[in-house]
Amino acid sequence: MSYQKYIGLFFLLIAATTVHAQKAERDLIRKGNRMYNDSVYENAEVNYRKALEINPKSTVAMYNLANTLMQQNKLQEAMEQFAGAAKVEKEKPNLAQIYHNMGVIFQSQKDYAKAIEAYKESLRNNPKDDETRYNLALAQKLLKDQQQDQQNQDNQQNQQKQEEKQDQQQNQQQNQNNDQQQEPPQQQKQDNQMSKENAEQLLNSVMQDEKDVQDKVKKQQQVIKGNRLEKDW
Numbered sequence: 001m002s003y004q005k006y007i008g009l010f011f012l013l014i015a016a017t018t019v020h021a022q023k024a025e026r027d028l029i030r031k032g033n034r035m036y037n038d039s040v041y042e043n044a045e046v047n048y049r050k051a052l053e054i055n056p057k058s059t060v061a062m063y064n065l066a067n068t069l070m071q072q073n074k075l076q077e078a079m080e081q082f083a084g085a086a087k088v089e090k091e092k093p094n095l096a097q098i099y100h101n102m103g104v105i106f107q108s109q110k111d112y113a114k115a116i117e118a119y120k121e122s123l124r125n126n127p128k129d130d131e132t133r134y135n136l137a138l139a140q141k142l143l144k145d146q147q148q149d150q151q152n153q154d155n156q157q158n159q160q161k162q163e164e165k166q167d168q169q170q171n172q173q174q175n176q177n178n179d180q181q182q183e184p185p186q187q188q189k190q191d192n193q194m195s196k197e198n199a200e201q202l203l204n205s206v207m208q209d210e211k212d213v214q215d216k217v218k219k220q221q222q223v224i225k226g227n228r229l230e231k232d233w
Helices: 002-037 041-054 059-071 075-088 092-108 112-125 130-230
Strands: none
Touching (some): 002 059, 041 059, 059 075, 059 092, 075 092, 092 112, 092 130, 112 130
16 A cells, blocks of 8 residues: 555656646746747847747747747757648648748748748648648749849859850951961061072172183183194294
């Protein structure tokens, strides 16, 4: 009897501790909500985190903390809290709200593809949510515009590359034309040099021929003179 009595007391203590923890968690969440409504987001964040220390699987604390972080522009931390809540939460209306807010974060970061998937998941859990349906349509339009802008940008870059390539080819062709235009004077100069050399050779040849002729004439004159001296008149 005493053994069973101690077991009963043990379970009563566990139940009392659990009830006390649950009450502390609810009190912290309520306090956090009041701070949130008063736009005192830092204090609200502190209270929600304390509630999560008591119950790490509290989807209410995670969801409210995520919204508080969004108000402080701590988007990455908020996304982590939403993702954690989505893994634990079982109620579809709550899941719809979680995915809706995840879509809002993705859309603010211009990640429209992920925003679309988040909104679709939200509508799977609550097909009657017109606000989510509107956000989905808007994200789809923004994604289409983004893709079109990217396509236009790619086309402009390709066109610019083609123009730069054409400019390079034209510059290369112009340089080749300039080189070809510069070559004839050089060749002409070489031809002139060759002509000058030929002229000098020709002049030397003429001078040599003239000397030979003069020498020959002198010899002939000497021969004639000799004959005349030797001739008996």
